Amino acid sequence: xxxxxxxxxxxxxxxxxxxxxxxxxxxxxxxxxxxxxxxxxxxxxxxxxxxxxxxxxxxxxxxxxxxxxxxxxxxxxxxxxxxxxxxxxxxxxxxxxxxxxxxxxxxxxxxxxxxxxxxxxxxxxxxxxxxxxxxxxxxxxxxxxxxxxxxxx
Numbered sequence: 631x632x633x634x635x636x637x638x639x640x641x642x643x644x645x646x647x648x649x650x651x652x653x654x655x656x657x658x659x660x661x662x663x664x665x666x667x668x669x670x671x672x673x674x675x676x677x678x679x680x681x682x683x684x685x686x687x688x689x690x691x692x693x694x695x696x697x698x699x700x701x702x703x704x705x706x707x708x709x710x711x712x713x714x715x716x717x718x719x720x721x722x723x724x725x726x727x728x729x730x731x732x733x734x735x736x737x738x739x740x741x742x743x744x745x746x747x748x749x750x751x752x753x754x755x756x757x758x759x760x761x762x763x764x765x766x767x768x769x770x771x772x773x774x775x776x777x778x779x780x781x782x783x
Contacts, residue, residue: 636719638665639677640693642685642728654686662692665719666699673722673750681782683729683761690732696721697736700743700750723753727782731764741769749773757782 640661648654665674678685678693699718721744726733737744744751753776754768 636672637675637677638719640679640685640689642680642682642689645686645689646684658686658688658692661689665692665696672719674719675723675725675753676721677725677727678730678733679727680730680733681728681759683732685730685732693733694736697733697740697743700740701748702740702742720750722750723755724751725755727757729759729761731758731761731766734766734768735764737769738766744769745772747772752776754778756780 638661645654645657648657676693676696696719700721743749749772751771752773754771754774755778756768757780759782
């Protein structure tokens with residue numbers, strides 16, 4: 631299980647290098663359990679690396695569920711008060727590397743969860759690669775304390 635102040639690293643190339651379909655399926659199932667089965671609110675640093683834009687759809691779906699599970703405006707305060715509304719990992723930091731426009735689009739769909747001053751999101755690191763046909767903005771993260779942007783080499 632994910633521990634308090636955990637870090638989850640998801641690398642598309644690493645997943646795609648798994649030689650057997652059974653091993654890849656097992657790794658994806660384990661990822662789903664780790665990210666979506668937590669019974670208590672924990673702060674999560676999520677690192678997504680997808681240099682070639684090849685993240686498997688199943689993994690994208692898991693990450694979409696995680697983003698959709700983030701508390702909406704006003705719910706973060708209730709979760710912090712211990713009323714039981716705050717189950718599961720809460721994104722506190724994101725490191726996005728490569729062609730991750732698909733993930734940024736998911737963040738924008740739930741911008742209400744991130745643009746609040748009650749958001750758990752405090753740190754963002756970006757190293758994005760230009761993607762054909764994708765133009766997007768990041769949500770205005772309401773509680774962001776650290777932002778690092780750099781050009782990939």
